[in-house]
Amino acid sequence: AQTIHQWPVAEIKAVGSPLSLGCTIKGKSSPNLYWYWQATGGTLQQLFYSITVGQVESVVQLNLSASRPKDDQFILSTEKLLLSHSGFYLCAWSTGNSDYTFGSGTRLLVI
């Protein structure tokens, strides 16, 4: 069975500090991978997607970057956090056929 694991579960970080959020998918070869973000009280928005290792497409510009160093790994990062980065981050995978599976998410508070 396929599993999706996100880490960390929650973070409290200072403005200006770096951030790295991770997502690992097991049991599925060459999935499409996605990052989503939801500000408190806001809409869940797609940030990035990747259909293959080393390739990432940006959907919304939020001073964040994403990388796919391995087939089963998707990393979201920034070198300098802003207050506006606070929110809930979700990773997901699909085979590109309307079958999205989401992780449990990471709650980020920037202070």
Next chain:
Amino acid sequence: GDSVTQTEGPVTVSESESLIINCTYSATSIAYPNLFWYVRYPGEGLQLLLKVITAGQKGSSRGFEATYNKETTSFHLQKASVQESDSAVYYCALGDDSNNRIFFGDGTQLVVKP
């Protein structure tokens, strides 16, 4: 543009009452939109509740159902008799497989009173 609008929450109903959460979509740049309802129970991740990829079809799961209506661009979620365990946040979503995009509504918190 492409977007989803759904009933603003919280929606509060009593156990065994019927439920409808409205969802309408705009898919101006998507040739073949797919429609979804996702649910997030307290303390859990986002789960697929049901999906419909063909206009005119109905999806159902756990007593919930939704019909993909292309004429009214709607995908309302209904349940005849809710249970306390249905309390959760429900998200309507619009998918575009050709561009690897999915658009979510703002979510509707459902509170079911015993």
